[in-house]
Amino acid sequence: MDNQLILAANQSRELIEYDDDAHLSAEPKVSEIVLNENSSLELYVLQNVNNEASIRREFKISQLADSRLKIVVITFNGGDIRNTYHVDLDGEGADTQIYGLYLIDKTQHVENYLKVNHNVPNCTSNEKFKGVLDEEASGVFNGHVYVAPNAQKTNAYQNNSNIILTPKAKINSQPFLEIYADDVKCSHGTSTGQLDQEAMFYMRQRGISKANARILLMYAFAAEVSNHIGNEMLHEHIDDMIKRRLRGELSSCETCVLRCSHPKEYNFDIDYSKI
Secondary structure (H helix, E strand, C coil), X not given: CXXXXXXXXXXXXXXXXXXXXXXXXXXXXEEEEEECCXXXXXXEEEEECCCCCEEEEEEEEEECCCCEEEEEEEEEECCEEEEEEEEEECCCCCEEEEEEEEEECCCCEEEEEEEEEECCCCCEEEEXXXXXXXXXXXXXXXXXXXXXXXXXXXXXXXXXXXXXXXXXXXXXXXXXXXXXXXXXXXXXXXXXXXXXHHHHHHHHHCCCCHXXXXXXXXXXXXXXXXXXXXXXXXXHXXXXXXXXXXXXXXXXXXXXXXXXXXXXXXXXXXXXXXX
16 A cells, blocks of 8 residues: 555545565555545455564554544564554544454564544544464554544444463553543453353364364454455455464464574465455
8 A cells, every 4th residue: 555545535445455475564664544525445454474574564544524444454473563553533424443353373473553533523433453362472452542522422442352372472452541522432341361161162062173163263253353354355365364374374384484594485375456
């Protein structure tokens, strides 16, 4: 995506941005986006890089009246990744939906920072981020929703949920609401835990192996984010990649790509020309 994107009134766009070893830049990448009245943007950000790579990604977005924004960011692998989203709701009726999923292991580290400013009345925002952390992986979720004194009739929701698979994996989750208006509906929450042992027992009793039961539970957890991908063909590809990632097929090969000291390139296997 270009460093600056301006959607005219009533214009709709769908964009796919991917960071893999073939499209990796060492420089921080900042994109400025303006959504004019009644415009709509769906932005899908896909990240899959080796353990020695880092990504610094920042989006600065301004929305005018009745504009609609949906962002889905999915991180499959990455040594050190930081995503930052700064959204200003500057026109009444604007709607923001931001969904994130990170599936990380080894010593991978992923950070997601969000700041959504409700500057005017009658706007809606919803942020949902989910993570599965294995081995010694670590993550940060920092979400901040600001509601200005005049931003009455605001609806704002924020949630971060995580599954921790080992004692050494860790997550720092900090959702935050800063509200100065009194006629609003706002909520935030965070949860961190292990796989549901009762569900594991239920599936084991029905002949499902422990490994497959784990994958099924993690897939159902991840699908709550991936199901927000509106492009059917892209959704099918990403759904398949999530399954492969949970089986370990995207993070290892015969020579264990992401563990070696000289990592090979790893690219998305999606033909974007057909999407």
